[in-house]
Amino acid sequence: MMRRRNIHFLLPILVLSFCTSYRVDAQVSVSPDHSAQDLAQRLGGSGVTIMNPSLNCPAIANGIFSVSASNLGIDSGIVLTSGRAASINGVGVNGYETGLASTNNHAAGDAQLSTLAGDNTQDACILEFDFIPSGDSIKFNYVFSSEEYVNSTCGPYNDVFAFFISGPNITGQQNMALVPGTTIPVTINSINSGVPGPNGDIANCLAMGPGSPFTQYFVNNAGGTTITHNGFTTVLKAVHEVTPCNTYHLKMAIADAGNALYDSGVFLEAGSLKANTPSIIAQGTATAVADTPFFVKGCSTGSFVISRPQATANPLTVKYLVGGTAINGTDYAAIADSVVIPANAISQQVVIHALPTVPSGAKTITLYIKSPYACNVNNQVVDSATLLMYDSVYIRILTPDTTICRFENLQLSLATGGPYQYAWTPDSSLDNGNAQNPVASPRVTTRYAVAAFWPGSGCPEMYDTVLVTVLPVPVIDAGSDIHGCIGSDVQLNVTVDPYDPGYSYSWNGPDSFSATIQDPVLHNVSEPNAGTYTVAVYVSNGCPAQTDSVRVQVAAPPPAPQLPAYFWMCRATVLDHRNDLGSELLWYSDAADTGGTHYIPLDDNTPDGVYTFYVSQDVEGCEGPKVKQNVSVRKCCEDNIFVPDAFTPNGDGKNDLFRISKGDDHMVTELRIYDRWGKAVFESYNTNAPWDGTYHGVPVELGTYYYYMVIHCRIGTDLYKKGTIELIR
Structure with a gap:
């Protein structure tokens, strides 16, 4: 239904x-x-x-x-x-x-x-x-x-x-x-x-x-x-x-x-x-906080636009009340209390021309439009709009030309007459080149310039500068930690860059130590002298003293080294073994020598024989007593080995075999021979068997071959040799 x-x-x-x-x-x-x-x-x-x-x-x-x-x-x-x-x-x-x-x-x-x-x-x-x-x-x-x-x-x-x-x-x-x-x-x-x-x-x-x-x-x-x-x-x-x-x-x-x-x-x-009554809007060169249009004295004008819903053939008079914090006729050229919208027009403009006045901050101008049809109701307000008027633009760096010491900072302060955007140059020594009041950290004398601009205001960019003079102060370095030996002298040192003979120094440290020279010496140090030493370098331009510190460590001398009663080296390998007893040792050729080395002072050309040295321990710059030490240099088995560089396996009974000549104190424990493509054509282990130039009984091609051998000496060392041989027929 x-x-x-x-x-x-x-x-x-x-x-x-x-x-x-x-x-x-x-x-x-x-x-x-x-x-x-x-x-x-x-x-x-x-x-x-x-x-x-x-x-x-x-x-x-x-x-x-x-x-x-x-x-x-x-x-x-x-x-x-x-x-x-x-x-x-x-x-x-x-x-x-x-x-x-x-x-x-x-x-x-x-x-x-x-x-x-x-x-x-x-x-x-x-x-x-x-x-x-x-x-x-x-x-x-x-x-x-x-x-x-x-x-x-x-x-x-x-x-x-x-x-x-x-x-x-x-x-x-x-x-x-x-x-x-x-x-x-x-x-x-x-x-x-x-x-x-x-x-x-x-x-x-x-x-x-x-x-x-x-x-x-x-x-x-x-x-x-x-x-x-x-x-x-x-x-x-x-x-x-x-x-x-x-x-x-x-x-x-x-x-x-x-x-x-x-x-x-x-x-x-x-x-x-x-x-549908008349309406009003404010127009400025830009929009400020809370969407309020604004203009700036000396840069542009502001205005109000009063409109009716639609154009008619008759003009329309619209009255308005003037309000705001700005004074009509004082802060801006006097305006009437009404405007006429012409026939066949939909709107009319009221232009605001600012007058020069003592800067007193931003002010407002508000127009309250009244209905053209009062209907027996006095001052019936139907719409309103507000315009913001800023003082004439200006900027001024409040910070005067200033002298500072190197490594000091300076707050730059800028007074302005509006919501500017900023660009400081040079900005490499500023914490923020776009801030109104940046912090400057120049290392050399610098003139800072600021450009301030107000987007949309119609105002030109404004500029100001300030000079920051930087007094030089040195960069100082007291060095790395120092290790001293009880009873020795310790040299303190501070490097200063740039150096100036007019600088003065003040050292302070443990055990009531003080000194007023650049590089003092601690004599005959003991455990109470250990600790931190601080130096202050004073300049004559009034800048603060620059300070640094160094730590001094004091230790007892190490004991005499414990060395083997008998120590020897092969003549041909002295350079490879002269640190075998430890790099913390100091070696002297004579007990009275003062310039020791951290290695045995011999080389591969040293003749066979027994050499006498005096040896001490050096622990972080602290040297102990010297002891006598003999070192023997010998001729080892590698001197008796002969490896031919060519052979002719042609069956004539002459030089038909590749054979290694050696002494009685060593033996060949490994011999391998390779062709030019890396293929092993001969191998022998723990024998002195020669190579006859064949591979699996078949003669190999003429050419260059490569050998690798391990030779064991009777004294317990192994030698490793490699090289080339030519096979000729």
Whole structure:
């Protein structure tokens, strides 16, 4: 059985224009049951005086709403419904789309709505009031929503809402809730998805008028989390011309048609019922903090632009009040208290010319425009704008030319007359070359220059400089840790760069040590002399002394070295073994020598024999007593080995074999011979077998071959030899 469809009309004094696009998430809060005064005043905005409000609506069907986040498109306002405003158990306008907005309030309908619907109406909710506009048109924003959407789209019963407006120069009551740019009323069949519902026929939507259905103004709320209705319009704007200062009547009404099921609603934006009065904006060379336009004395001018909603054939005089912290006629050239927008023009400009004054900081200029249609209300302000005026630009480095010592820092301080950007040069010795007050750390005398510029101000760059003279101070180094031996002298030394004979020195250290020369000596040191020695180098230019320190370690002499009674080396390998007894030893040729070496002072050309030396231990610069040590140099077995460099295995009995000649004190433990491709053609281990020039009994090719051999000497050492041989036939 097909049910009757609810028809909702809301007929305003407004021709509509609209815009949309919104998120679906978060919450819509609705507070129900408000008075006519509350609802009307919440809707009213600037340029409109509301009077005599009345409400004929069930308490649960009206409400005031606010949005924290939603796809509705309006953040707050009033809502009128044919059912329940605030949802309870999922029934109402706010909540999940899966809920059902269908409530029978058992309230009466409305005769005007019944005529529009062509059917009986029920559950009417009607807000009415008189108003006086102070402009030549009014407007407000709204969203129409319905549970009838989707399933009943393009159905035989056309849900619609209406605003009724009446008054001077309006014939009867007019419905101005129209699809933008058309005379088609906003209904379910004129604004929808374009897809008919199960009981719908696209012909019903097409019959609404050319272009219908207007899908671009529809929001499909499937899966929505904040509005219960299946669909709603985008935010629409209703606008209508009126005669300023006359009384008009506005009736906002919505009702169910046919039966009391499946509700609809209209959301109206708070404060959006406004008269179209003149507006004002401030214009500067740039925008300052909190989006306030500004200009700068001596660089540019500021201005205010006063506009009316649309150009007409008549000029329009707009009066304004002048406020702000700047004084009209003192801080800027005097301006009048009104401006005339010429005929056929939409705006006029008020230019602000700053006057030279003693710098006193930024000041504001605010113009409060009054409605040209005062409607017996004195000084009715309809809009305002503020312009920020800065003092003339200037910069000044407050830091005077300054002398500092090398390695010292200096805070540079800059006074300015605006929010500049900065560029210091050179910036290599600054902590931040773009800061207003950087820290300078020059190592040489430097003149710093700063360029300050104010983006968008129209002002030229400003410059200033400061000279920082750097007095030289030396870089000093007391050296690495010193190791001393008890009873010895320890030399302290400090290097100074650059050197100046005018420097003075002060050393201090353990055991009450002090000295005033550059390189003092600690004589006959003992354990109390161990510790840290600090030197201060004083310069004559008044800069602080430069200091460094060195640690002196004092140790007892090491004992005499424990050496083998008999030590010998092969004559040919002396250089390889003269450190065998340890590199911490000092070797002397005579007991009275003072210049020892950390190796045995012999080489490979030393003849055979026994050599006598005197040896001590040297531990970190501390030398112990000397002991006598004999070192024997011998001729070892490698001197008796002969390896031929060629042989002729041709069977003539002469030089047919590659044979190694050796003495009786050694033997060949390994011999390998390779051809030029690295292939082993002969191997012999622990024998003195010669090579006959064959491989597996077959003569090898003529050419160069390579040998590697290991020779073991009777005295216990191994020799390793390699070389080439030529095989000739």
